[in-house]
Amino acid sequence: MAAIISAFEHDTYSSKFAPVPHSYYASYVKFLFHTGCRPEEAIALRWKHIEKNRIYFCEAVATDVRIRKVTKTDKPRYFPINEELRVIFSAIRPEHYQSDDLVFPAKGGKEIDTHNFLNRVWRPVVNQLIKEGKVKEYLPQYNCRHTFITLCLEDGIPSRRVADWCGTSVQVIEEHYAGAIAHIQVPSFGLGQAESSSDTEVPPQ
Template identity: 45%
Template sequence: MYPQNSQGKASKGAIQLKKSNGRLQLVFSHPIITETGEIRTKRFYVSTGYDDTPLGRQRASVLADTIQRDIDYGEFDASLAKYKPAASLTTVTSITPSASPKHDLGELWEKYTEFKKPQVSQSTYAVDYRKYRNHIANLPTRNLEDAIAIRDYLVANLTPNAAKRTLTNIHACCDWALKSKLIESNPFQGMAQEIQIPKSESEENDINPFTKEERDVIIAAFEESKLYSYYAPLVKILFFTGCRPSEAIALQWKHIGEKFITFEQAITISSKGLALKNGLKTQSQRRFPINNQVKEILNSIKPENFAPEDLIFKSKKGGFIDFGDFLYHAWKGYKNRHSRQIDGIVTQLVKQGLISEYRKPYQCRHTFITLCLEADIDAKDVGKWVGNSPEIIYKHYAGNKRDLQVPDL
């Protein structure tokens, strides 16, 4: 059911078994959302603790089914703690009697998180603190005297964002230990600030808009979908306001006025998981005029009874929409545990020849801006609506006007 290939490596998109040090290991890839909200595909390795025997393979297969079920239902635990055998967890969290409490980072982290437990949300304690605990458990050394080696290991084995956030939390832990007189100094002082986050290729500059006809085909397909029709209003707002996905997901009913939508916050990844962040990427807030098109979309989903703080676009469970789930299920698609491709709506439309090529959801924003320019709306007005300067509009979008022609002089 979960075969190995001839090289002993798992193929992308499937949960497969391989042997590691005589024990069975599950290997698979899955998209995750980084601390900056960027979506990346990460390779996961789960040590089952089972020997390579028929019984061990049967038990490992059951674990693989559990992981695949969580992936399919959007409940996957990226920390992997949920899927590790009890013995493995005990090894991670146990305190070595011979280690000095003043110098062992693992022990300090356990004491620190116990102190913080009553002060943070249950999800922060169960998910985020466990994630950092696992990073610490994987360190080649947990001796505070090896702080530089710890920093170098994190930088070499994690993304810059993950390494920076992990060091930030380790620094906070050691600050607490210093104030609690468990250690004499904090060797991680200033280390997180030294990590530079590289500027990746920005989706703002990757401009490849849909045509108006392609836009309408995508909207219609979402509206008619049995699985993903609840995403249709979100897709419409992305296409008809040009807002960023993180801004749309953060909208609450208090932001909707008679004539304007006020964009003033976005969804971000915090130490407590998904959270609302005040302010936008390039400004504190902006107002978008509500035309009849946008008004109709909002009125169609406006509940009879709602609180101003209620989210406009919610997940099926009522919380924040998981943009990774939207992208890798509804929009693009994914591979199931049998390596079968399950196409999302936009991928299906490409294969049907109704869309020229696959594009990411961020192109909804670029489509809005481009269509506005094609309708001869002044760049400064478009920029005001979407939160870009006229210079950016001219530089990145004016050249993409499909009907732009050199006039007769």
């Protein structure tokens, strides 16, 4: 996650002749990692959807048909804005903008073509990181969502909350993500310490 974001921010693999440097997409990539939203939801966001303390995910744009519609689950949802997201928005919010302006527009002002981005930008960047040993294997941009969900579960956030944030079901979270969290340990309740500190002997029966 850190290696991918850094490569975009610093134009590590961006050609000096590229019409659009990789850093142009850095905020978009960070947003995917920090929210776990679907790419078609991210490219559909308008500034009117960014409220003071939360994001309103209510629309999606499928690149193949270029039609704006409701989210995949047909249910709008809210996502809380933390300090990291505030920094992202602060860096890209224009001084003068309309509420209907896109948050992550393509260079021409329309929605980002996620297929072109995947093949022409994301894939070359990640493959270069693999060659340098900074990333283990290739995964598409959609896996930013999987990364976010996994990190939330590893941090102990309940499946119900993660499902609400990401617009999915607890069943999907439990079936596809919870089983991959291998390092979770049985919690300690401090009972053993209390018992060992006691000087009282239990008489034999």
